[in-house]
Amino acid sequence: MARNSLGREVPETWQGKRYDPYQDPFTRMPTMDRATRPLVRRNPGESKILPSLRAAIEKSGLQDGMTIATHHHLRNGDLLLNLIVKELDAMGFRNICIASSSVHPVHAEIIPSIRKGVVTRCETGVNGLIGELATKGELDFPIVVRSHGGRARMLVTDEVPVDVAFIAAPCCDETGNLNGVSGPSACGSLGYAFTDARYARKVVAVTDNLVPYPASPVSISQSDVDYVVVIDSLGDPKKIVSTTTRVTRDPAGLLIAHYAAEVIEASGLLKDGFSFQTGAGGTSLAVADAIKRKMLEQKVRGSFGCGGITGYFVDMLEEGYFRTLFDVQCFDLRAVESIGKNLTHREISADLYANPFNRGSVVNMLDAVILGATEVDVNFNVNVNTESNGYLVHNTGGHSDTAAGAKLAVVVAPSIRGRLPIVRDEVTTITTPGETIDVVVTERGIAVSDKHEGLRKELLRRRLPLKDIRQLQAEINALTGKPRPLEFEDKVIALIEYRDGSIIDVVRQVKE
Amino acid sequence: MNITRRASAGTMQSSDLMVYVEPAEQLDIQIESTVKKQFEHLIRDRIEAVLRQLAVTQVLVKVSDRGALDYAIEARVETALRRAAEA
Numbered sequence: 001m002a003r004n005s006l007g008r009e010v011p012e013t014w015q016g017k018r019y020d021p022y023q024d025p026f027t028r029m030p031t032m033d034r035a036t037r038p039l040v041r042r043n044p045g046e047s048k049i050l051p052s053l054r055a056a057i058e059k060s061g062l063q064d065g066m067t068i069a070t071h072h073h074l075r076n077g078d079l080l081l082n083l084i085v086k087e088l089d090a091m092g093f094r095n096i097c098i099a100s101s102s103v104h105p106v107h108a109e110i111i112p113s114i115r116k117g118v119v120t121r122c123e124t125g126v127n128g129l130i131g132e133l134a135t136k137g138e139l140d141f142p143i144v145v146r147s148h149g150g151r152a153r154m155l156v157t158d159e160v161p162v163d164v165a166f167i168a169a170p171c172c173d174e175t176g177n178l179n180g181v182s183g184p185s186a187c188g189s190l191g192y193a194f195t196d197a198r199y200a201r202k203v204v205a206v207t208d209n210l211v212p213y214p215a216s217p218v219s220i221s222q223s224d225v226d227y228v229v230v231i232d233s234l235g236d237p238k239k240i241v242s243t244t245t246r247v248t249r250d251p252a253g254l255l256i257a258h259y260a261a262e263v264i265e266a267s268g269l270l271k272d273g274f275s276f277q278t279g280a281g282g283t284s285l286a287v288a289d290a291i292k293r294k295m296l297e298q299k300v301r302g303s304f305g306c307g308g309i310t311g312y313f314v315d316m317l318e319e320g321y322f323r324t325l326f327d328v329q330c331f332d333l334r335a336v337e338s339i340g341k342n343l344t345h346r347e348i349s350a351d352l353y354a355n356p357f358n359r360g361s362v363v364n365m366l367d368a369v370i371l372g373a374t375e376v377d378v379n380f381n382v383n384v385n386t387e388s389n390g391y392l393v394h395n396t397g398g399h400s401d402t403a404a405g406a407k408l409a410v411v412v413a414p415s416i417r418g419r420l421p422i423v424r425d426e427v428t429t430i431t432t433p434g435e436t437i438d439v440v441v442t443e444r445g446i447a448v449s450d451k452h453e454g455l456r457k458e459l460l461r462r463r464l465p466l467k468d469i470r471q472l473q474a475e476i477n478a479l480t481g482k483p484r485p486l487e488f489e490d491k492v493i494a495l496i497e498y499r500d501g502s503i504i505d506v507v508r509q510v511k512e
Numbered sequence: 513m514n515i516t517r518r519a520s521a522g523t524m525q526s527s528d529l530m531v532y533v534e535p536a537e538q539l540d541i542q543i544e545s546t547v548k549k550q551f552e553h554l555i556r557d558r559i560e561a562v563l564r565q566l567a568v569t570q571v572l573v574k575v576s577d578r579g580a581l582d583y584a585i586e587a588r589v590e591t592a593l594r595r596a597a598e599a
Contacts, residue, residue, distance in 0.1 A: 388547070389549055417579070418526055418578060419547050419551055419580065480551075480581065481554040484552075484553065
């Protein structure tokens with residue numbers, strides 16, 4: 001074990017692989033070439049269509065111990081990963097690694113196959129029951145949690161070679177040209193899968209909507225796809241995208257949003273060319289709403305909105321608040337419709353979005369990002385991975401990527417959730433280092449990192465409730481009482497990788 | 513205060529709690545909580561404080577807590593006890 005620069009004990013070797021302890025957000029860079037994939041020749045008349053998933057698995061050359069991947073744009077409506085694992089189980093495979101872009105609660109269906117040894121390693125963060133059982137020590141399934149940019153980095157550096165990528169393709173032709181904008185399982189952007197299509201040794205497009213050649217628009221092209229399989233259904237459309245995402249009506253949430261928008265304005269970033277990212281949560285959307293009103297009042301024309309895209313950002317594009325949307329993932333139906341018709345609503349890869357090891361990712365051009373948190377500590381470190389009971393139930397998403405890239409990273413959160421105070425002496429798990437977080441906004445006050453003396457003064461001038469983060473913590477603890485620390489076993493069940501591949505923290509088995 | 517019948521108070525909403533009380537030979541407090549690991553000791557402290565204040569020594573108190581703050585715990589426990597006491 002080594003101690004990283006944030007004081008966390010992290011292994012230097014885990015599950016047979018070497019890792020570096022986290023040092024700082026901006027300097028780690030190995031000397032190497034980008035990964036590649038085998039050259040293939042396809043002659044006229046050769047068909048890529050295979051009759052079944054089983055046929056595709058056989059043809060792909062997958063063997064025991066190898067690694068597969070899927071993408072998570074179908075979110076909790078995804079059927080594909082479950083179907084693949086079921087097939088691998090039936091075919092007698094053992095010791096397969098899952099390196100999908102994320103795993104959702106719907107994938108709890110694969111737990112029996114994990115217990116059986118069909119899938120035994122997880123090179124992706126997880127949402128839901130699988131992570132909870134792993135943290136309780138009830139499931140032996142080592143997990144490496146990565147951000148979106150970190151996963152793209154993992155593929156372009158070949159740290160985790162993906163042997164077969166199965167790409168859920170809502171609209172696909174016989175040669176493998178595919179997109180996510182039409183068909184019964186339309187999910188919009190396929191940004192995370194772009195990177196798989198470039199680096200996986202074999203790429204299998206799986207569709208429930210085979211269209212005559214050529215499928216258009218082409219998001220992932222025939223030149224990258226090895227095989228095409230048609231199945232009945234990729235997923236449950238109701239769970240793939242939300243019909244609507246809404247601004248919160250909770251008064252505390254609205255107050256937080258008001259403060260956050262004031263902070264962005266006070267920072268001086270709200271001027272022509274402004275770029276912005278928020279999530280799809282009710283409070284985040286309320287911030288977007290407040291920012292939109294400020295842009296209107298002050299006649300500010302922004303440059304781009306980024307990230308997981310909602311109908312709210314589509315409105316801002318169509319009404320001229322932003323010139324462009326950069327979209328790795330659509331969160332609702334409006335976003336899916338827009339990406340199919342608006343030329344300035346751009347589908348971008350996870351690599352372009354957030355990989356720290358390329359010639360410059362979009363997050364580096366962000367002015368402000370609004371981020372969530374389960375816990376924040378007095379050094380501004382943020383946890384979004386584990387709940388306060390210690391269970392690993394959330395993936396990182398773009399949290400640490402956008403925090404590092406944006407000029408102003410603003411965490412918004414209620415000061416108390418079900419008696420749990422948001423501000424801690426130490427967070428249970430560090431997802432995002434405090435060095436990359438600028439402001440923490442709660443309904444009880446705003447804490448600003450020491451490096452922004454000017455912003456502090458401006459907030460005071462505007463009579464906003466600026467508080468030292470320890471003062472904020474004391475006020476919250478006076479209401480909640482101080483929580484008893486959780487107890488953990490020594491066993492490490494998951495690594496939390498920082499976006500550059502160093503280990504920022506670990507998750508240990510919880511003592512029950 | 514004498515507890516003579518079963519009674520309850522509260523809701524199962526987030527940041528609230530349900531309190532069930534019934535007559536018993538001795539004092540028995542059973543706590544279920546979404547934040548049991550972190551706050552069971554403080555929840556117990558509050559319940560015991562209300563019991564002392566109302567001089568209740570023979571009762572079964574069952575609490576199903578969803579992360580309520582101290583003042584909510586005190587109010588719900590007192591209400592349940594008063595509902596369960598002889599008129």
